Amino acid sequence: MNEDDFSGLLKKLGLKTTSKRMAVLSVLAGMDSYASPEEIWQSLKSRIGTIGLPTVYRILEELAAKGVVARIIHPSRQLYYYYCGNAGHHHHFICVSCRRVQDINFCASKEIEVEVSRRLNGRVLSHVLQIDGLCRACSRKKKGANA
Amino acid sequence: MNEDDFSGLLKKLGLKTTSKRMAVLSVLAGMDSYASPEEIWQSLKSRIGTIGLPTVYRILEELAAKGVVARIIHPSRQLYYYYCGNAGHHHHFICVSCRRVQDINFCASKEIEVEVSRRLNGRVLSHVLQIDGLCRACSRKKKGANA
DNA sequence: TATTAAAATAGAAACGGTTTCTATTTATAA
DNA sequence: TTATAAATAGAAACCGTTTCTATTTTAATA
Numbered sequence: 001m002n003e004d005d006f007s008g009l010l011k012k013l014g015l016k017t018t019s020k021r022m023a024v025l026s027v028l029a030g031m032d033s034y035a036s037p038e039e040i041w042q043s044l045k046s047r048i049g050t051i052g053l054p055t056v057y058r059i060l061e062e063l064a065a066k067g068v069v070a071r072i073i074h075p076s077r078q079l080y081y082y083y084c085g086n087a088g089h090h091h092h093f094i095c096v097s098c099r100r101v102q103d104i105n106f107c108a109s110k111e112i113e114v115e116v117s118r119r120l121n122g123r124v125l126s127h128v129l130q131i132d133g134l135c136r137a138c139s140r141k142k143k144g145a146n147a
Numbered sequence: 148m149n150e151d152d153f154s155g156l157l158k159k160l161g162l163k164t165t166s167k168r169m170a171v172l173s174v175l176a177g178m179d180s181y182a183s184p185e186e187i188w189q190s191l192k193s194r195i196g197t198i199g200l201p202t203v204y205r206i207l208e209e210l211a212a213k214g215v216v217a218r219i220i221h222p223s224r225q226l227y228y229y230y231c232g233n234a235g236h237h238h239h240f241i242c243v244s245c246r247r248v249q250d251i252n253f254c255a256s257k258e259i260e261v262e263v264s265r266r267l268n269g270r271v272l273s274h275v276l277q278i279d280g281l282c283r284a285c286s287r288k289k290k291g292a293n294a
Numbered sequence: 295t296a297t298t299a300a301a302a303t304a305g306a307a308a309c310g311g312t313t314t315c316t317a318t319t320t321a322t323a324a
Numbered sequence: 325t326t327a328t329a330a331a332t333a334g335a336a337a338c339c340g341t342t343t344c345t346a347t348t349t350t351a352a353t354a
Contacts, residue, residue, distance in 0.1 A: 016350055018302065038340080052304045057341065059302095073275055077224045077312095078340070093263055096272060106262045108255035112278055115253045116240055121283040125243060128220055130275045131259055136268040163321055165331065185311080199333045204312065206331095225311070 004029065013066045023048045024059045025068075028083035033099035034072040036080055072101070073130045095135035097142075104131060151176065160213045170195045171206045172215075175230035180246035181219040183227055219248070220277045242282035244289075251278060 006025040007017045015021060027043050028035075035043075041056045060081050063069040067087075072080035072094060082092070082101045091104045109127060116122045134142060153172040154164045162168060174190050175182075182190075188203045207228050210216040214234075219227035219241060229239070229248045238251045256274060263269045281289060 016301065018350070020303070036340090050304080054305085054342070055303055073220060077226070079224070093267060093269060093271075095269070102267055102269070104259070104262055105266075106255070106258055108253070108258065111253055111255065112251070115251055116278060116280065119252075120240060120249055121286070122240060122242070122249070122280050123286045124240075124278055124280040126280070127278045128275065131263060131271055132274065133263065133272040134270045139268070139270045163330065165321070167332070183311090197333080201313070201334085202332055 009068070013063075013068065015062060015066075019048070020051055020055055021059055023051065024056065024063070025083070028063075028069060028081070029085075031083070032101065034080040034082040034094070034101055035099075036078055040081070070101075073128065091129040091131065093131045093133065093135070095138050096132050097134055097138040100135045100138075102135065104129075156215070160210075160215065162209060162213075166195070167198055167202055168206055170198065171203065171210070172230070175210075175216060175228070176232075178230070179248065181227040181229040181241070181248055182246075183225055187228070217248075220275065238276040238278065240278045240280065240282070242285050243279050244281055244285040247282045247285075249282065251276075 006022050006029075009025065010017045010021055023044055024040065027040055027047065037053065037056050037060055040060070041051065041053050044051045044056065060069060060079075063083075064071055064081065068084065069081045070084045070092065072082055072092070074080055084092075084101075084103075086103050089107060089109075091107060093102045093104050094100075095102075107129070109124075112127060113124050116124050133139075153169050153176075156172065157164050157168055170191055171187065174187055174194065184200065184203050184207055187207070188198065188200050191198045191203065207216060207226075210230075211218055211228065215231065216228045217231045217239065219229055219239070221227055231239075231248075231250075233250050236254060236256075238254060240249045240251050241247075242249075254276070256271075259274060260271050263271050280286075
């Protein structure tokens with residue numbers, strides 16, 4: 001399956017292939033930064049014409065439930081989504097300046113598991129880890145500004 | 148300073164000692180689980196009578212900004228706060244069943260730092276880690292239910 | 295290809311947690 | 325005690341998100 005074969009992806013997820021779902025996937029896959037439903041909606045409107053904002057919300061939520069898009073944790077608590085092709089368990093590095101999202105292939109789940117079961121006698125069901133900072137490009141820009 | 152000396156705590160934080168702030172701290176410190184502003188407000192009303200919900204929001208936000216209370220990450224994205232006496236950097240274990248919050252004295256910031264700087268050439272500014280699961284008591288209850 | 299049932303969508307409307315606004319009250323310093 | 329800046333109450337607004345219903349579309353089947 002081609003990595004841009006959204007129709008095949010939707011079938012695999014058990015979702016009907018609709019023009020709106022295809023369009024949402026296409027827009028999401030074309031970004032390397034996170035976006036709000038409203039922003040994605042604007043982008044869709046200029047690309048395919050008519051689409052309802054509630055439809056965008058619903059599709060994003062479906063894709064998030066299937067694990068195809070990830071939610072971003074934001075201080076404003078607004079919804080932000082990011083298309084994540086990486087299927088394995090991993091975490092995200094978020095650039096606070098340009099919104100770029102990059103995968104972090106590191107996870108301390110083993111150590112957390114040990115800490116929780118030994119110290120607390122509890123059981124881990126899931127965990128959330130997000131790293132916020134400046135990406136390579138933005139980090140350089142900041143340094144340049146200081147010089 | 149006594150650990151229940153909220154007046155001293157507020158002074159230390161550069162906030163005026165008001166009856167409302169004292170009451171909020173008192174309610175928060177008496178819980179070992181997280182709560183929403185609305186829930187805290189209800190608790191305050193039955194304890195001190197009159198207090199405005201916006202006041203509760205504002206005080207919680209002030210205390211969060213000072214690092215005295217922690218925000219909880221919740222799928223519903225509703226605001227939840229937890230009074231956190233532990234001053235050092237740490238993370239929280241959240242019981243998804245009873246809302247109890249416990250400190251986790253483990254953090255992989257060193258490894259994350261290395262991963263981000265080496266692999267991405269980026270700069271870490273902060274990170275969010277929350278562990279969701281079942282606390283000791285709830286874990287036992289669940290096992291009992293299965294037996 | 296035509297038919298059909300179930301699923302998906304548009305658009306309007308509602309929703310509700312959170313924030314803003316302004317007059318009033320309160321804490322603290324002088 | 326007084327003055328002043330900060331804090332609060334209560335009402336209202338706000339706005340991101342969800343719900344509702346009529347209509348359209350998909351995809352399975354004949």
